[in-house]
Amino acid sequence: MAIYPASTPHSERHTLSVLVENRPGVLARIAGLFARRAFNINSLSVSPTERPDISRVTVTADVEQVPLEQIIKQLNKLLHVLKIVDLDNTDAVQRELVLIKVAANETNRSDVLEIVRLFRVRVVDVHPESLTIEATGDEGKIDALLGLLDDFGVIELVRSGAVAVTRGPHALSEKVVGSEITGR
Amino acid sequence: MVSPTPLQAFSAVPKAPKTSKQTLVDGEKMTGAQALIRTLEDLGVQDVFGIPGGAILPVYHQIHDDTKFRFVLMRHEQGAGHAAEGYAVATGRVGVCIVTSGPGATNMVTPIADANMDSVPLVVISGQVGVDSIGTDAFQEADTVGITYPVVKHSYLVTDAQDIPRVLAEAHYIARTGRPGPVVVDITKTAQVGDMYYSWPQKLLLPGYNPTTKPHGHVLREAVKLFEQSYRPVLYVGGGAVRSNAGAQVKELADLTDSPIVTTLPARGIVPDSDPKVLGMLGMHGTLAATAAAQKCDLLVAIGARFDDRVTGKMEAFAPAARVVHIDIDPAEIGKRRQPDVPIVGDVAEVLNALNAEIKRGQAIHGKPSLKPWWNLINSWREKYPMKYDETTPDGTLSPQWVVEELSRQASPSTIWVSGVGQHQMWASQLIDFENPHSWISSGGLGTMGFGLPAAIGARVGSARDFGGKKPVWLIDGDGSFQMTSEELAAAFVDNAPVKIAILNNSVYGMVRQWQTLFYDKHYSQTSIQDGENTEDIINVPDFVKLADAYGCVGIRATTQDEAKAAIKRANEINDRPVLIDFRVYKDAMVWPMVAAGQSNDTVTYMPGVQPLLHHDSTDHIADDDQPQDDNGSEAKADNTATAEN
Numbered sequence A: 001m002a003i004y005p006a007s008t009p010h011s012e013r014h015t016l017s018v019l020v021e022n023r024p025g026v027l028a029r030i031a032g033l034f035a036r037r038a039f040n041i042n043s044l045s046v047s048p049t050e051r052p053d054i055s056r057v058t059v060t061a062d063v064e065q066v067p068l069e070q071i072i073k074q075l076n077k078l079l080h081v082l083k084i085v086d087l088d089n090t091d092a093v094q095r096e097l098v099l100i101k102v103a104a105n106e107t108n109r110s111d112v113l114e115i116v117r118l119f120r121v122r123v124v125d126v127h128p129e130s131l132t133i134e135a136t137g138d139e140g141k142i143d144a145l146l147g148l149l150d151d152f153g154v155i156e157l158v159r160s161g162a163v164a165v166t167r168g169p170h171a172l173s174e175k176v177v178g179s180e181i182t183g184r
Numbered sequence B: 001m002v003s004p005t006p007l008q009a010f011s012a013v014p015k016a017p018k019t020s021k022q023t024l025v026d027g028e029k030m031t032g033a034q035a036l037i038r039t040l041e042d043l044g045v046q047d048v049f050g051i052p053g054g055a056i057l058p059v060y061h062q063i064h065d066d067t068k069f070r071f072v073l074m075r076h077e078q079g080a081g082h083a084a085e086g087y088a089v090a091t092g093r094v095g096v097c098i099v100t101s102g103p104g105a106t107n108m109v110t111p112i113a114d115a116n117m118d119s120v121p122l123v124v125i126s127g128q129v130g131v132d133s134i135g136t137d138a139f140q141e142a143d144t145v146g147i148t149y150p151v152v153k154h155s156y157l158v159t160d161a162q163d164i165p166r167v168l169a170e171a172h173y174i175a176r177t178g179r180p181g182p183v184v185v186d187i188t189k190t191a192q193v194g195d196m197y198y199s200w201p202q203k204l205l206l207p208g209y210n211p212t213t214k215p216h217g218h219v220l221r222e223a224v225k226l227f228e229q230s231y232r233p234v235l236y237v238g239g240g241a242v243r244s245n246a247g248a249q250v251k252e253l254a255d256l257t258d259s260p261i262v263t264t265l266p267a268r269g270i271v272p273d274s275d276p277k278v279l280g281m282l283g284m285h286g287t288l289a290a291t292a293a294a295q296k297c298d299l300l301v302a303i304g305a306r307f308d309d310r311v312t313g314k315m316e317a318f319a320p321a322a323r324v325v326h327i328d329i330d331p332a333e334i335g336k337r338r339q340p341d342v343p344i345v346g347d348v349a350e351v352l353n354a355l356n357a358e359i360k361r362g363q364a365i366h367g368k369p370s371l372k373p374w375w376n377l378i379n380s381w382r383e384k385y386p387m388k389y390d391e392t393t394p395d396g397t398l399s400p401q402w403v404v405e406e407l408s409r410q411a412s413p414s415t416i417w418v419s420g421v422g423q424h425q426m427w428a429s430q431l432i433d434f435e436n437p438h439s440w441i442s443s444g445g446l447g448t449m450g451f452g453l454p455a456a457i458g459a460r461v462g463s464a465r466d467f468g469g470k471k472p473v474w475l476i477d478g479d480g481s482f483q484m485t486s487e488e489l490a491a492a493f494v495d496n497a498p499v500k501i502a503i504l505n506n507s508v509y510g511m512v513r514q515w516q517t518l519f520y521d522k523h524y525s526q527t528s529i530q531d532g533e534n535t536e537d538i539i540n541v542p543d544f545v546k547l548a549d550a551y552g553c554v555g556i557r558a559t560t561q562d563e564a565k566a567a568i569k570r571a572n573e574i575n576d577r578p579v580l581i582d583f584r585v586y587k588d589a590m591v592w593p594m595v596a597a598g599q600s601n602d603t604v605t606y607m608p609g610v611q612p613l614l615h616h617d618s619t620d621h622i623a624d625d626d627q628p629q630d631d632n633g634s635e636a637k638a639d640n641t642a643t644a645e646n
Helices: A026-036 A065-077 A109-118 A138-153 B006-010 B030-040 B055-060 B075-093 B101-107 B110-115 B144-151 B161-176 B189-195 B217-229 B237-243 B247-256 B288-296 B349-366 B372-384 B400-408 B421-431 B452-467 B479-483 B486-494 B510-519 B546-550 B563-574 B633-642
Strands: A013-021 A039-048 A054-062 A079-086 A093-102 A123-129 A128-139 A154-159 A163-166 B026-029 B046-050 B072-073 B095-099 B124-126 B154-158 B182-188 B195-198 B233-238 B259-265 B278-281 B299-304 B322-329 B342-345 B416-419 B473-478 B500-505 B554-558 B579-584
Touching: A013 A026, A013 A065, A013 A163, A026 A039, A026 B144, A054 A163, A065 A079, A065 B055, A079 A163, A079 B046, A079 B072, A109 A123, A109 A128, A109 A138, A109 B237, A123 B030, A123 B500, A128 A138, A128 B124, A138 A154, A154 B473, B006 B046, B006 B182, B006 B486, B030 B055, B030 B161, B030 B195, B046 B075, B046 B452, B055 B124, B072 B452, B072 B486, B075 B095, B075 B101, B075 B110, B075 B486, B095 B101, B101 B110, B101 B124, B101 B144, B110 B144, B110 B182, B124 B161, B124 B189, B144 B154, B144 B182, B154 B189, B161 B182, B161 B189, B161 B195, B161 B500, B182 B189, B182 B579, B189 B473, B195 B510, B217 B322, B217 B342, B217 B349, B217 B372, B233 B247, B233 B288, B237 B247, B237 B349, B237 B479, B247 B259, B247 B349, B278 B288, B278 B421, B288 B372, B322 B349, B322 B554, B342 B546, B400 B421, B416 B421, B416 B452, B421 B473, B452 B473, B452 B479, B452 B486, B473 B479, B486 B546, B500 B563, B546 B554, B546 B579, B554 B563, B563 B579
Parallel strands: B046 B072, B046 B095, B095 B124, B124 B182, B154 B182, B233 B259, B233 B299, B259 B278, B299 B322, B322 B342, B416 B473, B473 B500, B500 B579, B554 B579
Antiparallel strands: A013 A054, A013 A079, A039 A054, A093 A128, A093 A154, A093 A163, A123 A128, B026 B195
16 A cells, blocks of 8 residues: 655646644644655645634645545644645646746846746846846746746746635635634 | 744744633632642543653642542653553553653653554643743753654643643543544643633633544445455454454454454454454464464454554555455544555444444345355364464473463453563463453554553552452563563552562563574574573573562562462462562573564464465465465575565
């Protein structure tokens, strides 16, 4: 049964959305579970949600189906974890934010700006020798943008990690039993 | 919203501003330490194990003569933890420990991990430095919650006195419900000395904790269908059935379906060994019949068992022809090591009650398959390959297996048996006749040497509490395992826990030596501990008889069968103090049967050179990949595993 390491180069990309109680130590417990099972996390982002008592962890990882099921079950055993879904990539909106510092001087700045316009992303800082570009989008768009900018020389790059929600009117937190987690 | 201060970043309180002081108007005013003691009393805790220290002193200051629980002072925090485990297994209640911060808490990590592996309900209360000192490397500070993350069911850091009763009530509830396990409550000195308002009962706030106990109907019907279609069923019963107190249900299921029962190490005794359906333990050192039955079955019903590698051997070759029904309260266990055909999540006792009812209904309509050929096969294994050993040894010392059998013969049927970890543990599980559930306490999953003596003390405290001390406690330990926690003899004597201790003294680390013999060319690297040599010129450190004497206990040495019989008789008669018997046993005795680590259970070696499941005449169903055996087959196979292990 056990397939280790859980992440191999050909594993499928999965996006896990985990609703947790908003309290210290939760992320350490979750990250520990991933680390112990040889999960190579592709990206991880944690932030508050529409409910102040709940935070949402979005994890993307390239991982085989069997270890993924095991880790979802293990995550469910953590008392601070309220709800986990493996988001279906076709039925969810996924975005990440990237800041890219590109080496661009007066000779090629206009070329870079042309790409910026094409991708409908924004320039947030200009310097005689660089441009810093803010881009949001799904993974494919970001990868395509980076592929084009690579030729100019990427000086610095930072990505936020993916966040994702399902399409349609429903919230994941609707499935959390009980109302506001208060009284602590 | 107020930005979190560093202090809040470490606290168990959410990073929100305090709404009001309304919680401070109800209840009786007291300190956190007083509240802690009061909470334990209100939870009905009757016995607590531990050792005091600086960071937990305010709590210890509140333990008085009129405190409603008994405090058992151990000599090492690890001992306190194992004692609480032994107490929990013997009584079925939650074991509670109170220890100090830093080294006190780190000493508890082993028992916490042990309890986690064996699903023992445990609440560990540790002191922590004041909140102002957290993160400063203050004296005796350790990140206890951080250290124990991977080996606890849940953990708390308490920074506010007002939280103490609720957190302890939650911890106690979490430890004993669902799949039982250890819960750590790390309480800062700030919370211990702070003022709070005590009220009881407390409302538990556990939105993310909803263990499933009741089974779904349709999986039960599928399981019944499998029973109806199977001609070689086996019930593979594990420690989860013991925790759920499901002995009667397991027996009913076995009787209804005519299935043989094989157990894991922790589940020994769940159905009395005198029951003809019980084949004993399976796996690495299980009985031949049990291991063979599991290998050749067509329906494997795992009941509160988790397919540990010591049970399954090479996983892909375990019970290759079987369809699997897996009953477990922990969904994460299902499909972890083997994908079941019918997964049933729920409390074992509840599931079996429902399943038995469903089976009766099904059998009323469809009848049940005849299992006569299956039982003929099983009985032929039992007759041909019983538990066997040499009663005489080449050097004239006692046979350790004989000692275990003699202990079992002379013991009261109500005896609670405890063991350390090693060869003696396997012999104890193989050769003792267990007649009662909850009468076998041993470290299974973690295999913690030194578990025995403190666990026996805990079991004796539990026996005194629940059974008026009428259940005697026998510890079977090895000379190596015993020395890991032998300081607890002091606790056993001073706290009046008259345990009976049988040390199978072969003056070596026997199990390791067995592996060195079989897999490491008899290179006995660092396994001789020379505490029980028979020759005069070799040192005898420690002299266990003198050691017992030094701790106020009775020490007896036995080197012959007559001495051994007399010593056991005498030990059974002494009930006012601990008794230790130093049995001098043969150092090269080995545990058989054996499956080498990582090998298929089909390679099980009954005795050196005898591998019954590899011969086609012993059974009508043989796995396809079986190889014919040459004379040195077992040795050669065994050698292959040497590189893979340790």
